[in-house]
Amino acid sequence: MASSSMGADTGSVLEQVADGLTVAELDERGLLQRIFPRLGGAPAAAVPVGPGDDAAVVAAPDGRTALSIDTLVQDQDFRLLWPAGYRTTGFDVGWKCAAQNLSDINAMGAEATSLVVSLTLPGSTAVAWVEDLADGLRAALAGLGAPRCAVVGGDLGGGPALVVTAAVTGDLGGRAPVLRSGARAGDLLAVTGSPGRAAAGLALLESRHPYEELPAALQELVAAQSRPTPPLALGPLAAQAGAHAMMDVSDGLVRDAGRLARASQVAIELDPQALLPFARPLAGAATLTGADPLAWVLAGGEDHGLLAAFGPRTVPPAGFTVVGRVSDGAGQVTVGGAEPGAVGWDHFAG
Amino acid sequence: MASSSMGADTGSVLEQVADGLTVAELDERGLLQRIFPRLGGAPAAAVPVGPGDDAAVVAAPDGRTALSIDTLVQDQDFRLLWPAGYRTTGFDVGWKCAAQNLSDINAMGAEATSLVVSLTLPGSTAVAWVEDLADGLRAALAGLGAPRCAVVGGDLGGGPALVVTAAVTGDLGGRAPVLRSGARAGDLLAVTGSPGRAAAGLALLESRHPYEELPAALQELVAAQSRPTPPLALGPLAAQAGAHAMMDVSDGLVRDAGRLARASQVAIELDPQALLPFARPLAGAATLTGADPLAWVLAGGEDHGLLAAFGPRTVPPAGFTVVGRVSDGAGQVTVGGAEPGAVGWDHFAG
Known part of the structure; x- marks a missing residue:
C-alpha cells in the first residue's frame, strides 16, 4: 500500500x-x-x-x-x-x-x-x-x-x-482524452499552481505547533492539504491547446513525472531554477517543522495540480508554469541532471 | 445504518x-x-x-x-x-x-x-x-x-x-430507463428467481451446523448468499416488454415492494399462494435453523432478483413469476390482505 x-x-x-x-x-x-x-x-x-x-x-x-x-x-x-x-x-x-x-x-x-x-x-x-x-x-x-x-x-x-x-x-466534449502516454522528446513540461503547498500543510498538521496559533499564511497551507483546489478550468483548456500528455499530481512531482515518463517512454528533466519559486514561500513552514521546502516541491503529494507536456512551439495556457523538458529515454526523471533523491533545498537555495 | x-x-x-x-x-x-x-x-x-x-x-x-x-x-x-x-x-x-x-x-x-x-x-x-x-x-x-x-x-x-x-x-440501448416510480393501478407485480434463498444461506452460515457437512442442496443456498446470480438478461428484456416499474430486490421483497409502492404512489398486494412455491424448497434449511421459510421469502435480502410491474395485458418475459397486483394507494404493501409483519409460514403451510 x-x-x-x-x-x-x-x-x-x-x-x-x-x-x-x-x-x-x-x-x-x-x-x-x-x-x-x-x-x-x-x-x-x-x-x-x-x-x-x-x-x-x-x-x-x-x-x-x-x-x-x-x-x-x-x-x-x-x-x-x-x-x-x-x-x-x-x-x-x-x-x-x-x-x-x-x-x-x-x-x-x-x-x-x-x-x-x-x-x-x-x-x-x-x-x-x-x-x-x-x-x-x-x-x-x-x-x-x-x-x-x-x-x-x-x-x-x-x-x-x-x-x-x-x-x-x-x-470530453468531443475531444480526444489527454493520456499520460503522449509526451514526446522536445516537449515542454509544465505544472499548474504551486506544488508542495499541500505537503507543507501536512507537515504543519503533523507538528506539535498549535494550528490555532499559526499565522494566516501557514493556516492557508493547511487548507491546501485539507481542501485542495484542482484547477478545473485548466484541464479542458490544456486539451484544447493541444497538450500531448497530462496527469493529476497527486503523489508528488517526481513520482508522477516518473509515471508520465514511463507511460510515454521518454526521459524528463526538471529544472531546479524553475522549481525554486515554489519552494521559497514554503520557507517559513519549513523552518518551523525542520523540513526541506524543495523536498516538498519535488515529493509532496495531494496538491492535485496538473502536470502536462506541450509541443515546443505551444504556449501553455495561463496558469501553467514550464518546469522541465522531455527528451529521449525510458522513464527516467532527473532534476538539474541529478537523481531526484540527491536533490535538496541546500543545493539550490544557498 | x-x-x-x-x-x-x-x-x-x-x-x-x-x-x-x-x-x-x-x-x-x-x-x-x-x-x-x-x-x-x-x-x-x-x-x-x-x-x-x-x-x-x-x-x-x-x-x-x-x-x-x-x-x-x-x-x-x-x-x-x-x-x-x-x-x-x-x-x-x-x-x-x-x-x-x-x-x-x-x-x-x-x-x-x-x-x-x-x-x-x-x-x-x-x-x-x-x-x-x-x-x-x-x-x-x-x-x-x-x-x-x-x-x-x-x-x-x-x-x-x-x-x-x-x-x-x-x-440503456436507446430505451427509457425503467424507474421505481412507474407502477400503475391494475399492473401485475412479478419477480425473477426464487426470493429467500440468499437469506436461507445466511441463516445456514450463521448457524453452528458445519458447512462442510451440509447436503449439496443446502450448500447451494449458501452459494446463493456468497455468490448471488442476478438475472442480467431479464432487465433489458423486461424493459423491451414494456415494464412500467422495476427494481433490484436487495433488501427483501416486502421492504423493496414498499419502496416501489411509495415511489409510484400505489398499493401493492402480494399473493401468499404465489409465494409458497418459493418457501417450500427452503423447508429443510428452515427446520435445521429453526426459522420460518416464508419469512425468508418475504423479508430476506441479497437475492438480487428483479421486482417489476407490468401492464395487465403484458405477458412478462419467461423467468418472471407473477406474485401480486398493484392498486390505488399511497405506498402500502399487504400480503393476502394482511400487514406483512403478521404473516408467517404457519398461516399458509399448515
Missing part, C-alpha cells in the same frame, strides 16, 4: 459533537433524508435520473464518458484530530473527496458530469458530521467550478472506520 | 494463507501488476481508455450512461469466517461486488459497460486473497453474462478492515 499509514485513531467523530444524534440512531432512509436536500438539485438535461432509483442516468453527449474512483480512509488519508490540534471536519472530507475525484477528470481534459458517493460510517458518527460532509461536497462542486456536476446517487453502510469513496464521470 | 452489524471480526485473511505474501510487503504498483493481468482485457471499441490513466473512457453509445455505486464491508456485509466454519474467499467477495453492482444496472433495464473498483485492505491481507478477488470479479462478469463489461480502473489503499467499493456504468 503506497498510502502512508498514520497509526491508531487519534480522535472520534463522536467527541466533536458532544450531545448530537449519531448515525446509529437513524435508519438508512432517515439519514438519506437529511443528506439529499443539502446536495442541491442536478440540471435535468444533464441528469435524466438523479438519486433514489437503483442507478442514476447521466448525459454523455459525445457518446463517451470518462470514469474514475477514489477513496479517503480515516487514519490513512486524514486524521480526525491532528497533532497540531486541528479537527478534520465533515466539510473538509466532503470537499477533499470531491476535489480529488474531479481532479482525475480534469487530468483527462474533461469536465465532470456526476458523482456517486459511498459512505462507510461507524455507528458513533455524528449525523451533523455527515451533514457537514454533504455540505462540503456541494461547496466543492460550486467553489472549484464544476457547474455541470452533481451528486446523483450513493450508498450508506456501517463499518469500523470512516471510508468515503466517490466515483466521478466526465464529458 | 440499515445493514446488520455482525459484531467483531471472526477471522483474519492472514490465517487463510499460512505463509503467503501480504499486501504490506508490496507497493501499490506491485500489487496492481498482480491484479490487472487477472482481470482480462476490455473490448477496445467499448473502452477507448482502460486502466492505468487518471480516468478510464467508456463508450456511451446512446448519449447517456447509467451509474451506480455499492460497497461491501468486512463484518458488516460478510464475515471472513462464519459460525458454520465457511471461510469467505476473495473470489466470493469479488463475485458479490460485481453481482450487486451489475444488478443495479439490470434493474434500470440497462446493460453494464464498465466497473471501477476501490479496495481498502488491511496490511495483513494476503496478496493471494486479493488475486482471488480479481478472479472473482472477472468470473462474475463472464458467468453472469456481462460480455460488454470490464474492470476499467480502480484505487488501492490501506485501512483497518476490508472495504470493497465498485461503481458501475450501463448502456
